[in-house]
Amino acid sequence: xxxxxxxxxxxxxxxxxxxxxxxxxxxxxxxxxxxxxxxxxxxxxxxxxxxxxxxxxxxxxxxxxxxxxxxxxxxxxxxxxxxxxxxxxxxxxxxxxxxxxxxxxxxxxxxxxxxxxxxxxxxxxxxxxxxxxxxxxxxxxxxxxxxxxxxxxxxxxxxxxxxxxxxxxxxxxxxxxxxxxxxxxxxxxxxxxxxxxxxxxxxxxxxxxxxxxxxxxxxxxxxxxxxxxxxxxxxxxxxxxxxxxxxxxxxxxxxxxxxxxxxxxxxxxxxxxxxxxxxxxxxxxxxxxxxxxxxxxxxxxxxxxxxxxxxxxxxxxxxxxxxxxxxxxxxxxxxxxx
Amino acid sequence: xxxxxxxxxxxxxxxxxxxxxxxxxxxxxxxxxxxxxxxxxxxxxxxxxxxxxxxxxxxxxxxxxxxxxxxxxxxxxxxxxxxxxxxxxxxxxxxxxxxxxxxxxxxxxxxxxxxxxxxxxxxxxxxxxxxxxxxxxxxxxxxxxxxxxxxxxxxxxxxxxxxxxxxxxxxxxxxxxxxxxxxxxxxxxxxxxxxxxxxxxxxxxxxxxxxxxxxxxxxxxxxxxxxxxxxxxxxxxxxxxxxxxxxxxxxxxxxxxxxxxxxxxxxxxxxxxxxxxxxxxxxxxxxxxxxxxxxxxxxxxxxxxxxxxxxxxxxxxxxxxxxxxxxxxxxxxxxxxx
Numbered sequence: 291x292x293x294x295x296x297x298x299x300x301x302x303x304x305x306x307x308x309x310x311x312x313x314x315x316x317x318x319x320x321x322x323x324x325x326x327x328x329x330x331x332x333x334x335x336x337x338x339x340x341x342x343x344x345x346x347x348x349x350x351x352x353x354x355x356x357x358x359x360x361x362x363x364x365x366x367x368x369x370x371x372x373x374x375x376x377x378x379x380x381x382x383x384x385x386x387x388x389x390x391x392x393x394x395x396x397x398x399x400x401x402x403x404x405x406x407x408x409x410x411x412x413x414x415x416x417x418x419x420x421x422x423x424x425x426x427x428x429x430x431x432x433x434x435x436x437x438x439x440x441x442x443x444x445x446x447x448x449x450x451x452x453x454x455x456x457x458x459x460x461x462x463x464x465x466x467x468x469x470x471x472x473x474x475x476x477x478x479x480x481x482x483x484x485x486x487x488x489x490x491x492x493x494x495x496x497x498x499x500x501x502x503x504x505x506x507x508x509x510x511x512x513x514x515x516x517x518x519x520x521x522x523x524x525x526x527x528x529x530x531x532x533x534x535x536x537x538x539x540x541x542x543x544x545x546x547x548x549x550x551x552x553x554x555x556x557x558x559x560x561x562x563x564x565x566x567x568x569x570x571x572x573x574x575x576x577x578x579x580x581x582x583x584x585x586x587x588x589x590x591x592x593x594x595x596x597x598x599x600x601x602x603x604x605x606x607x608x609x610x611x612x613x614x615x616x617x618x619x620x621x622x623x624x625x626x627x628x
Numbered sequence: 629x630x631x632x633x634x635x636x637x638x639x640x641x642x643x644x645x646x647x648x649x650x651x652x653x654x655x656x657x658x659x660x661x662x663x664x665x666x667x668x669x670x671x672x673x674x675x676x677x678x679x680x681x682x683x684x685x686x687x688x689x690x691x692x693x694x695x696x697x698x699x700x701x702x703x704x705x706x707x708x709x710x711x712x713x714x715x716x717x718x719x720x721x722x723x724x725x726x727x728x729x730x731x732x733x734x735x736x737x738x739x740x741x742x743x744x745x746x747x748x749x750x751x752x753x754x755x756x757x758x759x760x761x762x763x764x765x766x767x768x769x770x771x772x773x774x775x776x777x778x779x780x781x782x783x784x785x786x787x788x789x790x791x792x793x794x795x796x797x798x799x800x801x802x803x804x805x806x807x808x809x810x811x812x813x814x815x816x817x818x819x820x821x822x823x824x825x826x827x828x829x830x831x832x833x834x835x836x837x838x839x840x841x842x843x844x845x846x847x848x849x850x851x852x853x854x855x856x857x858x859x860x861x862x863x864x865x866x867x868x869x870x871x872x873x874x875x876x877x878x879x880x881x882x883x884x885x886x887x888x889x890x891x892x893x894x895x896x897x898x899x900x901x902x903x904x905x906x907x908x909x910x911x912x913x914x915x916x917x918x919x920x921x922x923x924x925x926x927x928x929x930x931x932x933x934x935x936x937x938x939x940x941x942x943x944x945x946x947x948x949x950x951x952x953x954x955x956x957x958x959x960x961x962x963x964x965x966x
Contacts, residue, residue: 342899520895524894539894539897539898540898545895550892550893551895552890552892552894553891554888556858556877556880556889556890556891557880557889559877559904560878560879560880560906561680561906562906563906563907563908563911564905564906565906566903566905567897567901567903568898568901568902570901
């Protein structure tokens with residue numbers, strides 16, 4: 291049985307999350323039962339939603355338990371199998387958590403997904419062709435329902451969700467404007483991802499200033515907005531929404547440390563007859579096949595070239611995760627284990 | 629030509645609206661052109677949305693012009709007609725404004741609606757069987773989409789919209805809880821309108837306290853909310869919304885004087901996957917026939933017994949309107965002219 295290094299949640303953040311909330315641990319992987327497989331993780335996915343689960347608060351998911359392996363998406367290879375559905379060498383995506391190996395009940399629906407690494411690199415199944423990509427797809431297609439010629443805006447535009455959102459919206463004939471932090475990210479969003487414009491929110495000290503920049507970048511107003519951030523950015527976008535605009539609310543990273551992030555002008559929802567809808571992509575498994583098919587084709591054809599920030603080694607996971615929460619990553623944040 | 633007394637908007641409010649924003653005036657009614665009718669108003673409708681239009685702000689409707697008759701719904705009688713579609717004596721509902729007479733282009737679609745006063749009193753066509761009733765119907769049926777057994781909450785529950793909302797939701801097998809200002813209104817909401825419970829928001833100094841009362845009145849949480857008020861009441865309700873709850877946003881009277889009414893916890897929209905949608909009923913004329921049919925049947929059968937506050941005489945309109953904005957009315961606020 292291989293020695294399995296893990297990262298546990300040791301204690302809950304008081305305000306901002308810190309490295310001391312995590313603890314390295316080592317366990318033996320147990321012998322496989324009938325129907326189980328042993329997966330060796332090659333990549334861990336780090337995602338903003340994990341910060342919310344570190345709090346002991348009522349939310350859509352149960353909190354991350356203390357003293358246990360941090361939960362999260364993983365991509366790796368089957369190294370041992372007692373399931374007829376998997377062979378050693380199969381590339382698989384699952385929810386193995388922050389550890390080097392996981393034992394998976396392969397018969398449980400949704401526990402593991404075999405992926406083709408001929409046309410799409412394995413790591414992308416944790417990003418553009420995985421949960422973040424489907425998140426973008428659901429928000430755009432099912433909530434925003436874009437029409438050709440309309441203007442779409444997304445925050446955290448250089449990230450895994452934002453970059454997929456842009457490609458999906460461009461494919462539907464929309465004008466796409468990103469919001470990101472820093473000149474490098476904005477350049478990438480326009481030059482590499484093909485957005486029509488990108489605004490550096492760090493250049494704006496308040497919502498009024500950011501809103502003015504949005505007016506220039508969106509001369510016909512904003513019809514759809516995909517929200518990953520909350521707070522000042524949401525306020526600024528709401529000031530520029532057209533009548534009957536739609537806002538898909540997928541993350542509010544600016545409030546994850548518990549600070550208040552009031553919406554300044556909710557009356558705009560009324561005067562502009564806006565729809566604002568929160569969603570969690572894991573509750574809409576029915577769309578995954580259709581979404582993954584489109585996302586895989588966009589990546590395979592080079593229309594979506596997602597960028598990755600890769601930290602090396604399991605012990606790097608906590609710091610990489612804390613950096614993600616501060617926007618230090620550039621594209622999808624991964625941890626490479628092998 | 630009859631002498632026609634009018635109320636004009638003389639100047640715009642600085643903060644709170646006051647009687648000095650209005651001015652009485654007198655005009656001659658012009659001779660009728662072909663296709664026109666002269667309507668003598670029996671009732672003026674006073675509605676919270678008018679306050680928003682007194683500001684010179686971008687909104688869904690153009691601002692109320694200065695120096696002109698205050699626009700608004702009216703019910704009255706045709707006294708002269710040069711249209712084959714109307715006869716003197718016909719009871720009609722239209723948008724005649726705060727004046728004793730109006731000249732209407734009867735051929736213009738939607739300008740005038742002939743109503744049956746055999747089964748429904750004329751004044752109710754400005755309330756339960758008019759714009760406010762259809763507003764309640766649209767928010768409930770098209771945005772909230774209630775299911776039997778779910779819990780519905782409405783603010784300003786004793787008003788024209790709230791009372792219709794309650795009857796429509798009860799007819800769909802829902803638990804219905806109102807929020808209103810004062811013990812008298814709450815008693816009426818439960819005893820006369822048949823709500824399951826009603827909470828007096830004046831007994832609660834903050835959202836936390838109101839939210840606690842909502843928890844008691846809504847033991848299974850809140851699935852649908854119809855918002856007329858905004859501010860603290862919206863915050864309190866959002867704390868009690870169930871996953872996948874729907875909020876129809878129709879008014880935010882607490883912000884009409886220009887004071888900020890931030891939404892304290894927008895992250896609840898995400899964690900509970902809520903939908904919040906603003907709407908204006910006049911943009912959905914296609915539902916009016918179906919809605920008015922149901923509302924007329926509810927009033928005709930006594931299942932909806934709307935209450936009215938009636939001010940006497942045109943010159944009483946400004947004060948009655950200002951009282952409405954402070955919640956001094958009890959039920960639909962009207963001005964009776966004849």
